[in-house]
Every structure is written in C-alpha cells, then in structure tokens.
Amino acid sequence: MTRLLLFWVCLLLMGQNAQAQRSAYRPVAADLNGSAARSCAETHLRTSTRQELTTPAHRRLMDRYDVKYYKLDLALENNARTVGGSVRLRARTGGQNLDVLAFELHPALLLDSVLVNGRRTAPPRREAGDVSVTLPQPIAANTLFDAVIYYHGTAPNGSSAAIGNALDTRYVSRYDVNVTWSLSEPFHAYEWWPCKQVLTDKVDSTDVWITTKNPNKVGSNGVLTRVVPLPDNRSRYEWKSRHPIAYYLVSVAVAPYLEYVNYANLPNAVRVPIVNYVYNQAALNDNRVEIDRTPGFLENFSALVGTYPFANEKYGHSMAPIGGGMEHQTMTTQDGFNFTLTAHELFHQWFGNNVTCASWEDIWLNEGFASYGEYLSLQALSTPQSARQWMDRAHEQVQFRIDPITGVLTNTPGGSVRVPDTTSVGRIFDQRLSYKKGAAVVHMLRYLLHDDTKFFRALRTFQATYAGRTARTADLQRVFEVEAGRSLGAFFSNGTPAKAIQYSASAGIRWGAICCCKPLKLPLCPT
Numbered sequence: 001m002t003r004l005l006l007f008w009v010c011l012l013l014m015g016q017n018a019q020a021q022r023s024a025y026r027p028v029a030a031d032l033n034g035s036a037a038r039s040c041a042e043t044h045l046r047t048s049t050r051q052e053l054t055t056p057a058h059r060r061l062m063d064r065y066d067v068k069y070y071k072l073d074l075a076l077e078n079n080a081r082t083v084g085g086s087v088r089l090r091a092r093t094g095g096q097n098l099d100v101l102a103f104e105l106h107p108a109l110l111l112d113s114v115l116v117n118g119r120r121t122a123p124p125r126r127e128a129g130d131v132s133v134t135l136p137q138p139i140a141a142n143t144l145f146d147a148v149i150y151y152h153g154t155a156p157n158g159s160s161a162a163i164g165n166a167l168d169t170r171y172v173s174r175y176d177v178n179v180t181w182s183l184s185e186p187f188h189a190y191e192w193w194p195c196k197q198v199l200t201d202k203v204d205s206t207d208v209w210i211t212t213k214n215p216n217k218v219g220s221n222g223v224l225t226r227v228v229p230l231p232d233n234r235s236r237y238e239w240k241s242r243h244p245i246a247y248y249l250v251s252v253a254v255a256p257y258l259e260y261v262n263y264a265n266l267p268n269a270v271r272v273p274i275v276n277y278v279y280n281q282a283a284l285n286d287n288r289v290e291i292d293r294t295p296g297f298l299e300n301f302s303a304l305v306g307t308y309p310f311a312n313e314k315y316g317h318s319m320a321p322i323g324g325g326m327e328h329q330t331m332t333t334q335d336g337f338n339f340t341l342t343a344h345e346l347f348h349q350w351f352g353n354n355v356t357c358a359s360w361e362d363i364w365l366n367e368g369f370a371s372y373g374e375y376l377s378l379q380a381l382s383t384p385q386s387a388r389q390w391m392d393r394a395h396e397q398v399q400f401r402i403d404p405i406t407g408v409l410t411n412t413p414g415g416s417v418r419v420p421d422t423t424s425v426g427r428i429f430d431q432r433l434s435y436k437k438g439a440a441v442v443h444m445l446r447y448l449l450h451d452d453t454k455f456f457r458a459l460r461t462f463q464a465t466y467a468g469r470t471a472r473t474a475d476l477q478r479v480f481e482v483e484a485g486r487s488l489g490a491f492f493s494n495g496t497p498a499k500a501i502q503y504s505a506s507a508g509i510r511w512g513a514i515c516c517c518k519p520l521k522l523p524l525c526p527t
Helices: 002-021 035-047 056-062 281-291 294-305 339-347 364-381 384-399 431-449 452-465 473-484 500-506
Strands: 065-075 082-093 098-104 109-116 125-127 130-139 144-154 167-172 177-182 205-213 217-219 223-230 234-241 253-255 258-266 270-278 315-319 332-334 355-357 400-402 409-411 469-471
Touching: 035 339, 035 364, 035 431, 056 098, 056 130, 098 144, 109 130, 217 234, 217 270, 253 315, 258 281, 258 294, 270 281, 270 294, 281 339, 294 315, 294 339, 294 364, 294 452, 332 339, 339 364, 355 364, 364 384, 364 431, 364 473, 384 400, 384 431, 431 452, 431 473, 452 473
Parallel strands: 065 205, 270 315, 315 332, 355 469
Antiparallel strands: 065 082, 082 144, 098 130, 109 144, 125 130, 167 177, 177 253, 205 234, 217 253, 223 234, 258 270, 400 409
C-alpha cells in the first residue's frame, strides 16, 4: 500500500512539473497587435525591390530538367557582400534530350566556368539574370547529370534601382558585431548563388559549405557535420540536409556567433535540438527567456498537426538585423525574439517548408497558416482571452486599415487571399490579405468543420499527403472536403477562398463572432 501511495505521489509531482514547464504566458501588446505578421511582411518588402524577371522562354528551358541536389561551396565573411566559389547541381533530364543548361544568376556576379559531366561548356549566354550554356554533348532524356558552376563577385546592393538584398551585411551597434546573411524569398536567391528559381522544383537534398575567417560561425540548413580547420586562420563549416527544400529556403548567416542549444521533447523519445546562433553573451542574456519558449511551441505544433518534419536534423535560429523573421528551413533568421514572431516562423516549418505553395498565387498557404500558428500558440500556452484578442485584432486588420498615428479606422472591403499578380512582391506579401485574412480563413474552416478532431486531422492529412512537396489551394480544399463530408466549393470559390467573407454571411456565420475553438469541439457561437 505504501509503495502504491508513493507511486501516485510521484505521478502527481511529475504532472505538476510538466505543468510548470507550460505555465501560462501573459503576452505583451506586440504579441496581440499583429506585429509578427507586419514585421515578416515588411522584411520581405524591404528585401524584394524587384519583380520576377525570368522570361517565359527561359523558364521553359529550365523546365527541361529536374534538380535533385545542390552543393554550395562558397567563401563568405561577416562584413562584406563578396561571394565566390562553386555550386554543383545534380539533375535529371525530362522527356527530351537536353542540349542547353539554363539557370539564373544576377549579372553583378561573374561566371568563371561551367562544367557539365566533367566537360567545360562553351561561354554562357547572359540576358539580365537568365543564363544558358550549350552543352558539349546532348544529354539523353531521363538521365542524371552533374553540373558545376564557378563564379565570384559582389552581391548587388538594395540601394541600387530594381535590385534587392538577398545577401546583405550590417554592423549591429547594440551588440558590436558584424553579420552577413541571406534572405532570398521570393525571387532573389539568384543574387548570391546560381540556381533554378522554380517553386515546384524542390531539390531532394543540399550541402552548404562555407569558408570564413575565425572566429566566425556559419548557420545554415540541416546538420553541421563538421568544421574543417584551414590555413590562414579560416574554417569551413559543412552543413548537410537530406530533406526536400525550395530554392528560397536555402540560407547562410555568418558572424562570430555564440551557440546556445535547448531541446524539444517529442513522443517516442525523439529529442530535437534547437540550435540558436546569437550575437554574443549580451544578446543571449537579452533574449534567453523568449528563446526558451521555442521547445514548447515545437511540441505543441507537433501534437496538433504532426511531428516536426525535420526532427532528425534540428530547428534553430540565426540572429541577423532583418527587422523581423524569415523561415529558412530548420534555421530561421530572426533579428530578435518575441512570443508570436517565434511561433509564426516556426509554424512555417510545416506550412511553407514541409509543404510549400506551388505558386505565389497561393502564398496564403504559407503566411496565413504561419499567422494562425501565432493564435494556436496563444491558445495553448497563454490564455483564452489573449487568443481571442489576437483573433479580434486580426479580423479588425482585415476589415479596416488603421492609421498608425491617429488610430483612425478606414473600411477596406474586398480583396482575395489569392494573389492575382505574382510579379508584385507587395501583393504577394500583403499583410492584410496574405497574412491576416489568410489566418481568418483558416479559422473559418475550423468553424465550418465545427469539430477540432476533424480540423486537426485535416491539417495532419494535408501535411502527410504533401510532405516534401508543393500544394495548391485546391489540394487543401479536397482534404477538408473529406473531413467535412460535403463540398466546400462555395467557400473556396472555385479553389480560391476569395469570397470567404461573403460566403460566411450567406451561411449565417457572423465574421466578427467566430469563436475561439475549445479542445475537441467548438461551442456554438452566440447569435
């Protein structure tokens, strides 16, 4: 009897300790007023100052092969935009012989040579960012081949007209540190490495090798397999990822970082390292409390929508002064840490990284769900009141534009989460539509199912079905229709939830009265 009593006491204490690790968080204003989505959107808009330039003819040339693997072997420093080295790609030809290799590289970067299957090609033809080289010998259809592209130069500077900042460097005065980092979404990877910027061509795996001066460290995707000492006080950081990845999620960050690691614990004794590269001890002291919330976010998301997709590699953060966050696969780039920003970027690992929108038309599948991840985190790890405040604020930001100085509200009717003009970076990353309305549409889907078991099962099915792939809105619709047991065509408006607000009104759903969901079952909304 004594042993049995001790057993139950131990269980009770363990439960109390587990609860203590998930203590309720009372958010500051920045966690409720939409600053995470705003900073994410503004970060992309600051970086992306140009439209997509690839011509349809060049896109057709690139569509003649499917990239399987990239290896970047580059030299970078923490105080310059100078970049040089080689990029190797392994690819498979399509249904016809390949006689021209087409890719993208910004004209500010100089091509030294291109080798295909070990043979040097003729000099490349360059038209703006489009590059094509005639192969020494055509490659047969449905055949694997290797190409190595050698190049060097200085990545373009955003102060020039129509040029972005995919590779940037800056001095952070608060922490007395220089940082160089990449941010390629949506069309800017070609500004620092030769690549194929096509969303639907996710590569199966990557290696990112960066040589830099000591004491710099390099953050990137996947697992750091080794650090190789080199002459002249340099080291080569060798990162490896064996998960499919979209071109814009390949990343680097270089600085004399301090490494701080914590862990998320998942079922079946799976322990995910969260590798944080922070500027220095002062930066860690300032941000440790917020960084330490990351394991709870990761554990909660895993329970809701499926195990963290990159659990056999890592999650992490590289600090850089980008004015927000960018969800680089397995290692988000962030300038600082607060509850909703960290939750937003982490949920992208499922929605955006594991499953990537197949077209910029459907960016809401990335940004709307990432924004909804803020709400889910507040719901699970804060209070019902704070979650409801967040959702009310999101609805307000969809329906009104708020003057940042006077606070005056102006009606902003209409607008689809579908992006009609995918050449417009401003429209792709429209905070009101892609982020806030996207999150509201997700919440309305949750209301329509009226059953959290079905809602989260639909999300897990979507993740499992399209893992490592790309998806469109129509794909999400089909998954939800299975759970709903009926057509949702009116809601999705022929595959694009452009008229979700109008549909909600016709269905008797009051836009401002969509309830915060409770576990397992939604309560009836008040009339």
